[in-house]
Amino acid sequence: MKFIEKTKIWFTISLILIIIGMGTVVFRGLNYGIDFTGGTIIDIALNDKFEKSKADEILDKYAKNKYATKVVDNGKELEIIVQDGVLTDETTDNLIEDMKKEFSLDDSAILGKENLGGTIGRELKVKAFIAAIVANIAMLIYIGFRFEFNFAAAAIIAVLHDVLITVGVYAVLGIPVNTPFIAAVLTIIGYSINDTIVIFDRIRENSKKMRKVEISEIANISINQTLSRSINTALTTLFTITAVYVFVPSIREFSLPLIIGIAMGAYSSIFIASPIWVILKNRKKAAKI
Numbered sequence: 001m002k003f004i005e006k007t008k009i010w011f012t013i014s015l016i017l018i019i020i021g022m023g024t025v026v027f028r029g030l031n032y033g034i035d036f037t038g039g040t041i042i043d044i045a046l047n048d049k050f051e052k053s054k055a056d057e058i059l060d061k062y063a064k065n066k067y068a069t070k071v072v073d074n075g076k077e078l079e080i081i082v083q084d085g086v087l088t089d090e091t092t093d094n095l096i097e098d099m100k101k102e103f104s105l106d107d108s109a110i111l112g113k114e115n116l117g118g119t120i121g122r123e124l125k126v127k128a129f130i131a132a133i134v135a136n137i138a139m140l141i142y143i144g145f146r147f148e149f150n151f152a153a154a155a156i157i158a159v160l161h162d163v164l165i166t167v168g169v170y171a172v173l174g175i176p177v178n179t180p181f182i183a184a185v186l187t188i189i190g191y192s193i194n195d196t197i198v199i200f201d202r203i204r205e206n207s208k209k210m211r212k213v214e215i216s217e218i219a220n221i222s223i224n225q226t227l228s229r230s231i232n233t234a235l236t237t238l239f240t241i242t243a244v245y246v247f248v249p250s251i252r253e254f255s256l257p258l259i260i261g262i263a264m265g266a267y268s269s270i271f272i273a274s275p276i277w278v279i280l281k282n283r284k285k286a287a288k289i
Contacts, residue, residue, distance in 0.1 A: 010271035021168015033178035043111040170184035180254035188261030234266035
């Protein structure tokens with residue numbers, strides 16, 4: 001299959017997706033979750049009458065789609081976090097009273113109630129950005145040393161492509177961005193670069209064997225030789241992560257961006273990274289003439 005000859009098609013598809021996503025980020029912004037915006041935290045001791053579905057019904061009444069819950073302390077305590085600005089002192093008290101009435105709790109079951117500021121979330125965003133920059137610089141240096149700068153530049157552009165589209169999907173769909181999303185994005189960076197390196201390694205091997213063959217043809221041959229491996233790896237990983245998303249609801253905030261990112265990583269390794277390498281390689285070759 002001729003991949004490089006259709007570079008304009010692949011680039012156009014990606015550019016449209018990125019423009020839509022980043023346009024949404026600029027004009028509407030991301031839907032930052034509780035981890036970033038802060039909010040109200042309520043800790044409740046649980047008893048045998050507790051049912052999460054009933055607790056969610058009560059929470060939907062006061063803060064639909066604006067809260068998160070998790071069971072902690074070996075199932076003995078429910079932690080409720082409601083986004084900043086959703087609850088007033090009065091509605092917070094009403095929510096607590098409804099919980100006490102539903103599960104036959106007394107005042108001692110309310111272990112704590114406090115407001116969480118967004119300062120930690122802002123620090124986390126900065127640290128996550130720094131981590132992504134450091135990771136990309138480290139990969140740029142390693143790939144540039146292990147292969148060549150053209151490979152490194154193409155790989156980093158492909159990784160940036162995957163991250164931008166993943167963020168764009170979250171912006172367009174309005175999905176809350178929390179700390180698990182940040183962890184997933186950093187994971188996507190590692191996965192995407194690994195898939196790209198496999199193709200680049202084959203390109204490097206074929207470049208040594210096919211010195212008289214055109215650069216674009218070497219890339220086509222290399223992609224075709226590794227295509228089944230790339231697709232099979234991506235599919236098996238996607239099947240696993242999708243199963244986790246369906247059957248383990250507690251970590252969906254982590255598994256959902258992984259599904260998007262892994263799919264984009266498989267796409268970019270084939271349709272973005274290799275064509276970019278060809279473009280950079282041809283420019284370098286033309287500059288020498």
